[in-house]
Amino acid sequence: MNNLTILVPAYNEEAVLQQLYDRLTNVIENIPFYKFEILFVNDGSKDNTLSIIKKMRENDNRISYINLSRNFGKETAMIAGLDYAKGDAVIILDADLQDPPELIPEMIRYWEMGYDDIYAKRKSRSGETWFKKWSSSAFYRLLQKMTRIPIQKNTGDFRLLDRRCVEALKQLRETQRYTKGMFSWIGYNKKEILFDRDPRAAGETKWNYLKLTDLAIEGITSFTTTPLRLSALSGVVISFFAFIYMIWIIVKTLVSGEPVPGYPSLMTVILFLGGIQLISLGIIGEYLGRIFNETKNRPLYFIDEYNNEKESNQSSASMNKVNQDHQ
Numbered sequence: 281m282n283n284l285t286i287l288v289p290a291y292n293e294e295a296v297l298q299q300l301y302d303r304l305t306n307v308i309e310n311i312p313f314y315k316f317e318i319l320f321v322n323d324g325s326k327d328n329t330l331s332i333i334k335k336m337r338e339n340d341n342r343i344s345y346i347n348l349s350r351n352f353g354k355e356t357a358m359i360a361g362l363d364y365a366k367g368d369a370v371i372i373l374d375a376d377l378q379d380p381p382e383l384i385p386e387m388i389r390y391w392e393m394g395y396d397d398i399y400a401k402r403k404s405r406s407g408e409t410w411f412k413k414w415s416s417s418a419f420y421r422l423l424q425k426m427t428r429i430p431i432q433k434n435t436g437d438f439r440l441l442d443r444r445c446v447e448a449l450k451q452l453r454e455t456q457r458y459t460k461g462m463f464s465w466i467g468y469n470k471k472e473i474l475f476d477r478d479p480r481a482a483g484e485t486k487w488n489y490l491k492l493t494d495l496a497i498e499g500i501t502s503f504t505t506t507p508l509r510l511s512a513l514s515g516v517v518i519s520f521f522a523f524i525y526m527i528w529i530i531v532k533t534l535v536s537g538e539p540v541p542g543y544p545s546l547m548t549v550i551l552f553l554g555g556i557q558l559i560s561l562g563i564i565g566e567y568l569g570r571i572f573n574e575t576k577n578r579p580l581y582f583i584d585e586y587n588n589e590k591e592s593n594q595s596s597a598s599m600n601k602v603n604q605d606h607q
Contacts, residue, residue: 282313282314282315282367282368282369283314283315283316283317283366283367283368284314284315284316284317284367284368284369284370284371284388285316285317285318285319285365285366285367285369285370285371286304286308286316286317286318286319286370286371286373286384287319287321287358287361287362287365287370287371287372287373288300288318288319288320288321288361288373288374288375289321289323289354289357289358289361289372289374289375290320290321290322290323290325290329290333290375291322291323291324291325291329291351291354291357292325292326292327292329293325293327293329293375293376294325294327294328294329294332296375296376296377297329297332297333297336297375298332299377300375300377300381301318301336303377303380303381303382304318304373304381305340307381307382307384307385308384310385311384311385311388314388316342316367317342317343317344317365317366317367318340318342318343318344319343319344319345319346319361319364319365320333320343320344320345320346320375321345321346321348321357321358321360321361322345322346322347322348323348323351323352323353323354323356323357324348324349324350324351324352325351330345330347333345334588337587337588344364344586344587345585345586345587346360346361346364346583346585346586347583347584347585347586348360348581348582348583348584349581349582349583349584350582352580352581354437355457355458355459356457356580356581357581358372358437358459359449359450359453359457359459359580359581360580360581360583362446362449362450363450364586365446367443368442368443369391369440369441369442369443369446370440370441370443370446371384371387371439371440371441372437372438372439372441373438374436374437374438379400379436379438379475380475383400383438383473383475384440386473387400387439387440387473388440390440390471390473391440391442394469395442395469395470395471396441396442396444396445396468396469396470397439397440397441397442397445397463397468397469397470397471398439398440398470398471398472398473399435399438399439399463399470399471399472399473400435400436400438400439400473400474400475401435401472401473401474401475402435402436402474402475402476403474403475403476430464435460435472436460437459437460439463441463442468444468445466445468448466448468449462449463449466452465452466453580454574455573455574455576455578455580456570456573456574507563507566518553518556
């Protein structure tokens, strides 16, 4: 009998957890020949998320949980869940029920057919503003043009991953994480299924525009160096035209005897070139900052508690323990 892990990152989701559990149990109880683990990753919630999960575990031994020592962000919460997942495949599902658990049987059917990564692509996105939809579409178009990796458009983290995909992702330990790009980077045999995305079942979204912008920057800087190349190319082009302009001024002065153009034109050129330089330095700084963070070689996360047991987080944090458990 195959084991399947349903991985649910959760941050301040007390309002929706019971609905999530009810819908999940209705789905998995109708799937024979599989044993399920429902693995919650509590990402430093400030509400009653953890206590609700613990009560659920008391009544259902299929539930496991990881309590991170603080809020590390969803990207890190997912890799923590993958480190601890015991299933032959892992289904990643958001707690807000925007991604319907009812798609899980279809994902399993495609997995049984030999696909390694069955991902859900959104046909529509209810409950989102037109600006969020437009900006998301524009970002993915831009990212697809800037990188050689085929980034999946209109897809999130809702997917089924075969164990070999999970093991591949566990090897990617960078601190600046853009998991949506990592799913594409590792490759393997992928299958798309379409669905209509629902609005949140309850609670408020944790992704404001500032966090989405930060995630977009992570995606671009994690999977392409095109901004650096564009910066260098812009410098070459602008320097060329500046040189031509300089020659024109010199020739004009020598031929007509007119003085060099004055303060306004000079300041315009200086301010324009200074702006380009600052933009280029900012782009370089983004990449340099990521290099700085990676060279620290810090653990990605610390576990406060795993299934009612306190974690010591000694010797490379919890990875050694997890690997020993699997072996």
